Amino acid sequence: MTDHSQDDRLEDERLEKALRAALLRQNPSEDFASRLQTRIAQRTQPKQTVDSWWALPRMGWAVVGVMCVGIAIGGAKYEQHRREAEGQAARQQVLVALRIAGAKIQLAQSRVQRLSEH
Amino acid sequence: MASNLAEVTKAIPDFTELVEEHQAMVFGLAYHFLHDRSAAEEIAQDVFVELHQHLDQLESAEHVLFWLRRVTANRCIDVSRRRKRRPEVPLEELSDSAASIVETDFWLNERLRRLVASLPEKARIIVLLRYQEDLEPVAISQVLQIPLNTVKSHLQRALISLRHKAGVAERKR
Numbered sequence: 388m389t390d391h392s393q394d395d396r397l398e399d400e401r402l403e404k405a406l407r408a409a410l411l412r413q414n415p416s417e418d419f420a421s422r423l424q425t426r427i428a429q430r431t432q433p434k435q436t437v438d439s440w441w442a443l444p445r446m447g448w449a450v451v452g453v454m455c456v457g458i459a460i461g462g463a464k465y466e467q468h469r470r471e472a473e474g475q476a477a478r479q480q481v482l483v484a485l486r487i488a489g490a491k492i493q494l495a496q497s498r499v500q501r502l503s504e505h
Numbered sequence: 506m507a508s509n510l511a512e513v514t515k516a517i518p519d520f521t522e523l524v525e526e527h528q529a530m531v532f533g534l535a536y537h538f539l540h541d542r543s544a545a546e547e548i549a550q551d552v553f554v555e556l557h558q559h560l561d562q563l564e565s566a567e568h569v570l571f572w573l574r575r576v577t578a579n580r581c582i583d584v585s586r587r588r589k590r591r592p593e594v595p596l597e598e599l600s601d602s603a604a605s606i607v608e609t610d611f612w613l614n615e616r617l618r619r620l621v622a623s624l625p626e627k628a629r630i631i632v633l634l635r636y637q638e639d640l641e642p643v644a645i646s647q648v649l650q651i652p653l654n655t656v657k658s659h660l661q662r663a664l665i666s667l668r669h670k671a672g673v674a675e676r677k678r
Contacts, residue, residue, distance in 0.1 A: 398668055399664065399668065402664060402667060402668045403636065405613065405614075405617055405671075406617060406632070406636040406667070407637075407639075408614060409614035409615075409617040409618050409621075410533075410537050410617075410618065410621065410632075410633060410636045410637040411533070411637070412529040412532075412533035412637060413529060413532055413533040413536050413537070413545075414528070414529050414532065415528055415529075415545070415546050415549055416542075416546060419528060419532070419546065419549070419550070420521070420524050420525065420528065422550065423524060423550055423553050423554070424521075426550060426554060427554060427557050430554065
């Protein structure tokens with residue numbers, strides 16, 4: 388029993404020694420540190436590529452937005468002017484029609500008056 | 506005691522020095538855990554990027570080392586669970602080879618590394634912290650935040666199985 392325990396202990400010691408030899412710390416690739424520094428530098432910099440991709444069009448989008456608003460306002464104003472013009476024209480036509488009608492009525496009235504005088 | 510206190514409260518070196526000092530430890534743990542160099546480099550890079558983000562929260566050089574071991578261990582286990590490329594072999598079923606554990610040549614080392622890499626995840630990281638980092642079970646339980654008895658149990662079972670599978674030929678001689 389003692390021999391078996393001693394054998395077991397010896398086996399354990401051999402295995403542990405072998406494990407320590409097999410599981411030594413390992414160095415990564417030679418450029419590990421430089422790649423790491425590059426990666427950290429990219430993380431700490433403002434996201435130029437993403438922002439720059441958006442930055443110019445963002446300005447452009449702002450301009451486009453302003454233009455759209457301007458066009459919309461202009462269009463609304465044009466529409467308002469057009470309707471006003473149409474209304475004005477319609478009013479003029481009515482006035483002309485009324486004048487014509489008024490003139491005809493006057494003519495008719497004068498004829499009736501002349502006939503009544505005779 | 507004074508030297509231990511000095512060790513514990515030693516100021517944290519700058520980040521570049523930390524990388525140089527600990528990259529072999531971090532990469533080694535990841536490599537032995539996954540047995541895959543490129544995956545291990547990726548894990549090591551991630552760990553150091555995270556260290557860079559948390560450096561101001563760490564209080565001493567000893568704290569940094571503890572933090573690195575814990576984060577590396579956790580990342581290894583997470584990556585292994587996501588990959589599952591190398592199915593775990595239960596302790597009882599590790600491959601049976603005639604290699605002797607007395608020999609310490611390259612092929613034996615490689616075989617032992619493969620055997621360790623095939624252990625269940627918890628047992629694997631415990632073996633690595635024990636034999637790569639030479640941590641005692643108490644320290645391992647603190648790093649992994651698991652009970653001491655659990656550490657001892659995993660370690661014992663792993664050693665029994667590794668001994669059986671790697672040492673069968675030795676007994677038969």
